[in-house]
Amino acid sequence: MRILFLARRFYPEVGGVEKHVLEIGKRLVKKGHKVVVITENSQKTHSDGKQSNPTSARMVGKVEGIEIYRINAGNNNWFKKFRIWRQLWKLRNTMSDCDVIHCHDVFFWYLPFRFLFPFKKVYTTFHGYEGNLIPGQKAILMHKLSEKLSFGNICVGDFLAKWYGTKPTFITYGAVDKSLIEQGSKFLKVTRDAMFLGRLEEETGIMEYLEALKILKDRKISLELDVFGDGVQMDEAKKYVKEYELKVNFKGFVANAVDYIKDYKYVFVSRYLGILEAMALQKPVFAQYNNEIKKDYLQMAPFAKYISIAGDSGVISRAVSSYIGKKNLEVGRAYLWVKNETWEKMVNLYLRLWTRQ
16 A cells, blocks of 8 residues: 555654654555655744754655655644645645545645545554643644544544544554564663653642642652753743752753663653653653643543552652552553553554555
């Protein structure tokens, strides 16, 4: 098959969707399929300090056998969708030549072409929700429209059905590389206390984790935390650490942060991909939520009973303290669950979606 993925961001930018599309794409190529990705040519202000250096995300040509086209979408404003549609019009022959078109959270990119190519098979993966916001009517309507105009969809998380009314064809929670599962089956030498993995912003709970660290310090439990990530709360976080003299090392953005998980006793992370990667390495996970949709995002996941889920710093600190004393998280069962959630399994899910009658 000739498969086209539409995604707002793609390699070498780093993030959950970016990794998802890359891992699926390169495995499809190995199976003999032709894979094309159309993505944005990142602007200097696009990542706003939260992602990898956006100037690096101008790679065209091929990576891992995946053919890449980048479009100049411009700044985020009301006219952006028209710029995208104009750029895609120039690539209409590429779309026409594909057997399958699959949108990753950007079905609106394809919306006009859905009527130009009415019999072309188009699908959608819904990867998450709108940052730190409870979904509004506009977001819910766009999800429903995407669902109705797609031939099928994959929902990353069952919470999407509750909050957006989306009827999933298939549900997934992400995947991990087999090499991580193999590492997790062995004894790993631990040299560090705790790591935070994610963007430094309200949604990922960096300040709540730092406050939990202070509470633990006040209780004479001294932990050193390494922070892997960057974002809008970096200055606030550094100021808090300095004020309370916490043992925190800000590593900044690290493209291969997953490689370091094995070195830590505890992992502070609240997004599916990072959670699954930590579970694959048999690490206790402490996840934080700051609103009701994020709470459901975590608590409705099938692995919720194997990790700690908390809404504030007090609960986080008590959970860490309890684990230190009792080892009361089911790390082994988390590993048994995640060891079956490989990228190869995910590829087969996509193929099932595209070939179902």
